[in-house]
Amino acid sequence: MGELGVSVNFTVDDIWATQPIGAGHIVITRPGSFGPGDHDVVFLRPRVLIDATTNSTSIEPDDLDAWLASLPPGVAISEVTATSIDGEATRTFRLTVEPEAECVLVGVSRCADLMFAGSAFLKTFDKGFIYDVFWIDQAVLPIVIVVGTTEDDPDWLDVGQAVVDSIVIG
Numbered sequence: 001m002g003e004l005g006v007s008v009n010f011t012v013d014d015i016w017a018t019q020p021i022g023a024g025h026i027v028i029t030r031p032g033s034f035g036p037g038d039h040d041v042v043f044l045r046p047r048v049l050i051d052a053t054t055n056s057t058s059i060e061p062d063d064l065d066a067w068l069a070s071l072p073p074g075v076a077i078s079e080v081t082a083t084s085i086d087g088e089a090t091r092t093f094r095l096t097v098e099p100e101a102e103c104v105l106v107g108v109s110r111c112a113d114l115m116f117a118g119s120a121f122l123k124t125f126d127k128g129f130i131y132d133v134f135w136i137d138q139a140v141l142p143i144v145i146v147v148g149t150t151e152d153d154p155d156w157l158d159v160g161q162a163v164v165d166s167i168v169i170g
Contacts, residue, residue: 004045004143011166025123028163039153041160042146044123049114062142064091064135067114074101075125085145086169091135096151099128114144132157134164143169 003026012028019027019040024047030039049059051070059066068077078094114123123146125131134145145167147160 004043005140006138006143007170008043008143009168010163012163030159038129038148038150039156039159040146040148041163042123042148044114044144044146045141046114046144062137064142072101074098085134085136085164085167088169089137091137093133095125095131095133097125097127097129099151101127114146130154130157132160132164136169 003021003024005024015031016028017031017033019029019033021027024045026043028041033039046061048057048061049063049067050056051058051067052072052075053070059070064080068080071077074097076096076098080091080093083090083092114125123144128151129148130151132147134147136143136145145164147157147164149156149160
């Protein structure tokens with residue numbers, strides 16, 4: 001995957017498809033995915049992070065802590081854990097958006113936006129979904145991997161984790 005500015009290789013089993021691909025992002029998904037966040041593995045290089053309390057692009061692209069602090073009630077974050085992916089320092093956490101979450105983005109299911117990647121790709125977090133987020137610290141900008149599924153299929157996160165476990169960077 002050259003869209004991230006660095007080579008990222010991974011292994012998948014079975015049949016996968018690609019969704020949007022562009023400068024700064026790529027999405028792979030299982031056939032039968034019905035929409036954004038469902039059975040997706042999203043790879044991103046953030047251009048800017050979005051403050052969920054104001055919906056403004058005011059957070060620097062490498063300031064994960066500021067973004068986490070901006071999340072509204074109803075967006076639950078498990079403890080941020082330090083780990084590594086292919087020897088690269090990585091922070092990981094699970095993000096769950098409760099169906100009754102009160103969000104700034106009125107009238108839509110999305111409750112928090114993470115970032116813009118490239119010139120237009122926006123990664124959102126939607127009500128009723130569960131996401132595992134992997135924040136790989138890099139010298140230039142982080143690589144962020146988001147594995148998402150609906151709350152009624154949490155076992156699918158293990159499938160996404162297997163892809164993440166196979167990643168080789170560079």
